[in-house]
Amino acid sequence: MIKPGIKIGIVLTLILVLPSLFFTTYEISNLNKNEAVIDSIYSGQLESILFSINQYSDDVLSGWANQVERENSDIENILIKNYSLDAVSIVDTSGFLLQTKEKIPEDSLSKITTKLEYDFTSNLKKVELLQRYIKSGYRKIENLPTTFKRKSLFAFAHSSDSAKVKTVLFLIDTEKFIKENLGPKIQSVAKDRFYISVFRENSSQEVYFNTFQDVEDKNIKQKKEIWLLPEFDLGIQMKGNTIENLVRNRTRTNIILLIAMDIILLLAAWFVFKNIRKQIRLNQLKTDFISNVSHEIRTPLALINMYSETLEMDRLRSEEKKKEYYKVINTEANRLSRMVNNILNFNKIESGRREYHFTNCNLNEEIENLIFNYRQHLDKNGFEINLLKNESLQLISADWEAVSEAIINLIDNAIKYSTDVKKIEIRTFTDGNFAGIDVIDYGIGIEKKDQKLVFDKFFRVTSGNLAHKAKGSGIGLSIVKHIMDAHQGKIKLDSTVGKGSCFTLYFPINRS
Template structure:
C-alpha cells in the first residue's frame, strides 16, 4: 500500500486539529499564568481594602468623638467632660488645654483610673516632643481637616492619648486629649467591626506588639493559619491588625487552581490526541482494507480470467476439429479439466470465505485420523506436485491422532498450505509434511524452502486479503484469502496456527488441534 495517502491524511489531521489545539493550549497556559497573577494582585488589593476599612472605621469613630466632646463641653467643661467619659467605654480621661504652650489645663477622669498616673510630668514632655506636629494642627483645622494624633503616655502601653484641636474654642479650651484604655476600646468598639469583617474564608486578629498580647479574637490566641496581610492601626501604632486565610494562603489557593486548570487542559489535550490517533488508525485501516480489496478483485479477476481463457481456447480448437491426433486431444481435454478444477477451487475459496466472514459456514464434524487425512490429501495432489517438479517427505509422529472435525475443512487447510508452499518456492522445490504431537493436542506442519516471510510481515499473513509485499510476489497468482481461511477454520475447531519463517530460507506453517479425548463431541 502506498504510504503517501496516509501521510497526507496524517498531515491534514495534524495541521487541521492537533497543531491548533496545541497552540491554543499553549496560549491558554500563558493566559492561565497571567490570570493567576492578576487574581493574586486583585486579592491583595481586596485585603488592603479590608485593612483600610478597619482603620477608617477607627478613624471615623474617634472623629465622631471629637465632635461629641466639643458639644458636651459647651454645657460646661467639667460637667460635659464627665458626661462624655461616662458614656464612652474605653475612655478613661480627658485632658483640656488652652494651647500647645499649655498655660492653662484641666485633667478629668472617670474614677476608674488612678489620676496620679496622669500627672503633668507624663503628658507635658510628650506634647513638647511633638511641638512641630501640633503647630500643623492649626493649619489642618483652617483647611477643614480634623487632624487626630496618638500619644503613648502609659509606660505599660495600655493607655494611649489621642489629641486634637476642637472645631472652635470652648471658653479657654482649644486642645483636647482623650485618654483611651486600649483593651477596653478594642472590646467595646473594634471587636464588633472585626467580627463583621471576618467570614468563612478570612479570620481577623489584633495584636499589641508592645506587650505581645492578642486583643482579638477574645480567646487571646491569634488564628494558626498563615497571615495574608497586615497593617498597624493609624491611631494606635503599636496595634497590628492581620488577616488570616482560613482556606490556606492565597499563594497555595492560586497554585491549586493553576494546577487544576493545567491538569484539565492536559487531559483535554490527551483526549484530543487519543481521538485523533484513533481516527488516524481507523482511516489508515480502512484505506489499507480498501487497497487490499482492490488487489483482491484484481487477483481474483486474473485467477478467473486465465483458466477461462485457456478453457475457451482449447474448447474452440477441439470444436473446429483442428487437433491432428487423439493424443493431442487427450492433452487438451486434460488441460481443460485441470483449469476447470482450478477455477472451481478459486470460486469455492471465495464462497467459503464469504460464508465464514458472515459466520454462516456449517461444519459437519466427525472423528478424523489426522495422519490418514494427510496421506489421503497428499495422494490426491501427488500428480499436481510432480508436475510442478516438487519432491517431498512425510514424517508422522507416534501416538493418538484422532480429532473431532470437518473432513473437508481440515483438508482445505492442508491444501491451502500446500498451495502456498508451491506458489512461493523458487529453485529449491523440496517440501516436508509432518504430523506432530504434544500432550492433549496434535497438529501438522508444512515446510518449504521458498522466499520466506520477513518478521514484520509474519503477524499479518493471516489477515484478509494480505499478500507479502516481496519483490515479484504480484507475479504469483493468488487471492490473499488462503491463509485467512486457514486461521478461521483452525480456530473454529478450537485450535491454533503459527508461522516460523526467515527471508530466503523458507517457511513452516503449523496447525494444532485438540485431541478427541480433550474435545467434547457434543
Template sequence: MTKRPINKFIIIIILALFVPILTYTIYQFVQLDENEQLIQSIYDRQLETIIFSVNQWSYDIVTNWYSEMTSVAMTDFENLMELHYEPMIKKLPEQQEVIAAAFLRFSPEFYQIGFSDRYQTTNPKRRELINKTNQVIAENSESLANAIKFVKDGYVRPLSIDWTSKQFEYTLLIFPILNDEFPGNGAIYGGLLIDNIAFINRFVERHFNALTNGEFDFAVQKKGHNDFFYYSTEEKPIGPFEQSEPLWILADMELKIKMSGTTLNRIVRERSRYNLISLILVNVVFIVGLVYVIRNVWKEMELAKIKSNLVANVSHEIRTPVALIRMYAETLEMGRIVDEGKKNKYYKTILAETVRLTHLINNMLDFSKIESKKKEYRMSMNDMRAILKHVLDMYHYNFEQQGFHIEQHIADDLPHIYVDSEAVTQATINLLDNAMKYSQEEKRIAVTLAQQGQHIVLSVKDHGIGIPESEHKKIFEKFYRVGDSLVHDTKGSGLGLSLVAHIMKVHNGKVTLKSKPGQGSTFSLIFPISHLSGV
C-alpha cells in the first residue's frame, strides 16, 4: 500500500472521529439547561428509590413476623379453647425489641396475648388492648375484608393504626390469618404492637444509612404535625426536605429525605464544572486515541501484508510436496519404474511429502482453532519416549532425504506424564522442521529427552544460522519472522513457534531458547511432572 492511500485513510479516520466529538462538545454547552433538568429527574428518582427500599425492607421484616405468627396459629387447634398460645406468642416480643406485644384474636372475647417485659411499665392493659383491637376491627371492616383478599392472593397487607397515649407511641398492626379449619369464616386476626421510636431506630435508620452511606439525611414526621417525630441528624434539621413519602408500616408517619450538607443547585453547578473538565479530558483522550488508532491501523496494514506473505509462503510450501506427490504417483501409475528399489524410494518420497503436507495443514487448522478459541486438547498419561520415537521414525526418511544426521539422547525410566500426545507430537515436529529449515552446511541435529528435577525436558539442537537475543521473545509471536535475509529466503508460515508456545502453555509448561547468531539454536520443551501427572 503506497503512502498516498495511507494518508487519505488517516484523514478519513480523523474526520470520522473529530467531527462527532466536536458536535458533542457544542451539544453539551447548548443542552446545559436540559442537563440540569435531567439531573433533577435522576435525583428525584434516586430519592424515590431510597424511600421505596426502606419501605420494602420494613415490609419484609413485618412479613417475616407475620409468618411466625401464622406458624403459631396453625398449631393443632382441634381443642382450641384449651390451647395456650401465649408462651409461643411471647417469644416474638422477647426476640424483637421493637415489639411491645403480639396477639392472636380468635373471637371478640377470645385472645391469646404475649406482652414484652421491656415495655411492662408502658404497655396497655390486657382488657384495654382487647377493646382497642375490637374497636379497630369493627371500624375498619372494609379494609380488613380487602386484607383477606390480599392474603388469599399471597400478599400480606396489614392494617396499620396509630395508637398514642401519654405512656407510649405505638402502631397497632392487624392482619388476617386464614385457614378453612378456623371457626367462623375460616379467618382469625393476628396483631402486633410496634414501638414507633424503636422501629425507626432499629430498622428504618439502619437500612437508610446502609443505602446512603451518610450522603442523605432523613426525618419522620406525623401527618398534621409541624415538629419532627424523629430525625437522623444530631441537631434538628433546617431547610425543606426534597422528597416525602408515607411509611408503609407506621401509621400516619411520613419519611422525609434530603441530601446531607449540600443542595441540588450546588450539585448542578459542580456538575457543570465537571462537564467542562470532562469535555477537556475527552478531547485530550480523543487526541491520544486518534494516535492510538492510527498506530493500530498501521499495524493492521502491516499484519495484512504479513498475512499476504503467509498465503504466498504457504502456497509455495503446499505446491512443492503436491507437485512431487503427483509426479511420483503418475510415474508409478504409468509403470515406467521397473526396479523395486527405485519404486520403494518413490513410495518413501510420496509418504515423506504427505507427512510434510499433513504437518503444514495441521499447523494452519490448529492456528485457526486457537484463534477462534475452539481448540480442544485430550490429556492422558503418556510415555514421552514413545511419542518422541514415533516422531523420529515418522520423519526418518525426511532426515535421510535431506542428508541430516540425528543424534538421539533419550533417557530410560522416565515417568509418564499428563499430556496431549498429538499436541506434543506437533510441537516436536515444528521444532525439528525449523531445525532442518535453518541449518546450513552442518546438517546435524541433536534430540535430547531427559528428566531434570520435577520436569521432563525435550530439547532440539541444531547448528544453523542462530537467532539474535533481541529476537528471542518475538519469534514466538504469530506471523513473526526474524529480520535476517537468510530467514526470508527460507519459506515458512510464521506459525510454528507460536503454536509451540501455545501448546506448552496449555500443558502448564514452557518453551525456552538458547541461541546466538552463527552458533545454532537449542529449543527446549519443559513439561512439569508433579503438577500434571500427580506423581
C-alpha cells in the first residue's frame, strides 16, 4: 500500500511540477523560432531605414535633374546651388560636348573635357539606353564608370523643346556628396538610436561618413549598397547593442525566467509536500500518543482498582500483605499523577499558558533533595544513582519546580531504556557562563537519525525491542526542551547505541 506522504508527493508532481516542466521544454524549443521572427522584424525595420536613405539620395539627384530641365542651359547656376557638384556637361546625340561648367581652375578645363568625352564614349551603350527611356517618357539617372579619382559620374537623358535628346553629365565629388547631401538625412534617421556609416564596399576602414566618433566598423552586420553609388555601402547598427546581442540577451532572459519559475514551483511543491507530510506525521504521532497514554493510564487504574477492591472485600488476613497492596496502590497513584501532570503541563505549554517563577537556586542542594525524595522509586526499580557535585557552582535564576520536572523526566527515561547496567549518574559543572547538569545512563542509546527528533512532541524512539516495549507518551523530552528554552538555556544529547546516553542541561549563570 502506498503511504499517504508518497501519494501527496505524486499528486503535487503531477499537478505542479510536470506541467511547468513540459511548458518550459515547449517554450525553450520554440525560443529559436520566436527569436528568428524577432530577428526578421528588426531586420525589416533596419531595411526600411536603409531604403529611406537610398531613396533620399535618389531624390537629391532627381532634384538636380529637375533643375537642369527647368533652367535649360543655365548650368552655372546649378553648380553654384549644389556644393558637391564639380562639373555639369550637356552632350548631344553625337557625343559632342555642347556645354561644360566646372568649379576648378580654367587651365584644367581641357583635361576635364577630355576625360568627360572619354567617359561618355566608353559608356555609349548605357547612354543610348537612357535616351530610349526618355523617348518613352521615363527618365532614369545612371551611374557611369569614370576615370576621375574619388569622383562619381552620373548621366540622364534630357529632351529639350526642339525635341532633340541631349545627355546631361553630373561630375560629383563623392565625399562631399555623402557628407553634405546624405549626411543630414542620415543624422535625422539615426538620432540616438542607431549607428549609421557610409564606407567603400568591402573596405570598412575607408569610412566616408559615420554618426559615431570612432571610424571603425563597430562590427556592423546590417549593410546595403547605395543605389546610385554601388561601390559604397550603408551600414546600420542599433546603439548599445546589435540585433544578434538583443536576440541572444532576450533568449537568455527568457530561459532564466523559465528556469526561475520552475525552481519557484519546485520549491513551492517541496514546501507544500514537506508541510503536508509533517502534518500527516504529526497526526500519526498524536494518534500514537492517545493510544500510548490510554494504555498507560489504563494499567495503573486497573491495578489500583483490583488492589483496592481486594482490600475492600477484606480478603487479606496478613497485615504485611495489606501493606504491600497499599504500597502498590500508592506507587501506581503517584505514577498516574505524574502522567496526568505531564499531560497538563504539556497542554499549558501548547496553549502558551505555562508560567515560570524564577528564584535563586543552588543546583547541588536542589538535586540532592530531588534524589532523596525519588530514592524509593529508584530502589524499587533496582537502580543505583550517583551524584558528582561541583562545589564551586554558582547560584542560578530558575524555576526549580520546572527544572526538577525536567530532571525527573530524564531519570524516568534512563530507567525505561536501561537493560543490564542499572546505573544513573548526575553531574554538575561549570562551562563558561553556564552551569550544567549531566544526566547519564548506560542503556540502549539512541541512533543518530533519531537524536535530532527526540525533542519533537509525540516522537518516540521505536528502534530496538526495548524501545517498542517501553511505555511512554512521547511528550517528556518535548517538555524538557520547552523548560530549557524558558530558562534561556539549552539541552545537548550525546548518545551511542548500546552504550547509553548523556543529556546535558545548560543554565545561564548571569541571567537576570
